[in-house]
Amino acid sequence: MKKITQNLVWSFLILGSSLPQVVFGLDSDTQTLTANTGAIDFFEITCTKSNDISIGDTDHLNFKLIDNNASTQAPTQSLVAPQLLNATLTKSKLSSKITNISASTNNVFSLKGGNGAYTLGIDTLGTNLSIKTVQNYTIQYQCLNATGQATTGSSTLTKQNIPSKTKTLANGKTAKYIINCAKNATSGNTDSVKVTLFNNTFSQPATLPPSNTDVASTGTLAAQVISGNKAKNTIGANIDLQSGNGIYNVMVNSPTNAAKSYHFEYSCLNSANMPTQTSPLKTLQDK
């Protein structure tokens, strides 16, 4: 009756064994609901504690139902300015800048400044300031000679060529770090420093449509998210159900008993909206 596969809608970002695997969201893939009276599709999602101690336990499940037949959808994150990071490397009168590093992406840039101290500045210019969630990032740097061999680098940020621990930056704020590059006995003088900035911020909608004014929905498709003694209904608006680690059930049905094609996005998140562990979607009933 329908194909049940699940895929990642955003991405998996794996930053090496020293960093956690960050899952940015899951999608149910296309599901169909028949016009049979009383039809319900019934699913189970299990949220667990993140393997990353800094992320910890699940606080809530974020859920969004999308009617594939709807002609218009409620505004989503694509219509609002995202969360952005910008980075600037400076040394004396030299500078190199990279802008608009959006959530869940990374960028590499460098500055040719020879041996000495480089200043790395991070800011959030361009971010939608209505978003109150802090941004998360990690930095990796390497001092290089003219042929691309590593020279000697040091910083309080992290060791050379090792991603830093996750840093946070509130929107509208700035951060600065010093990277010292020096001559290496084997590879010689530094020619440049290369920096990779990973924006680990969870890319979430910044301005969600108020759930009680979700006029874009036709009201012919609904979903309920249930966990423990809590339940919420949606006809398309993004909802959070706060029930910690454990099982979350999802039911999808049509108030008008209409045949429907739909999909939904879901993600287990901690209290800072960082992804925890989300199990594969389990289908309990397919109608």
Added chain:
Amino acid sequence: MKNFLFLALISLSSNGFAHDFSSRLSNDISSTDYINISCDNLTDKIHIEISGNKSADAPIISAQIFKDSKAKNITTQGASRVDFQGGGGAYNMTINKNKIGEVNYTLVYHCEDANGDHTETDLNELQNQ
């Protein structure tokens, strides 16, 4: 004998008639009432009916009955009653609507054995929105 018949009638009155549950869903579209109905071990199925404002501009009220890995939906427009065969135990039900606006609704519910006779039925309200 008279006393026995009287007691039997009292016993029938506790199990033999349908139960009503009336409530109100608040304005927000996410509003969901969540109840749990316990049916004793003699139960074969639960019978549920839902009623509410059926005017064209009123929200459609839906109820989802689920137990173990099975679920069914009923609405105030279209099929508004259902028999859900799940044996004895706890049946869960969520009640919600497809538009903003406050709405009143009434549920009629009872547990039945395989012969259609009513069995012990208890309702527990988990969430009222």
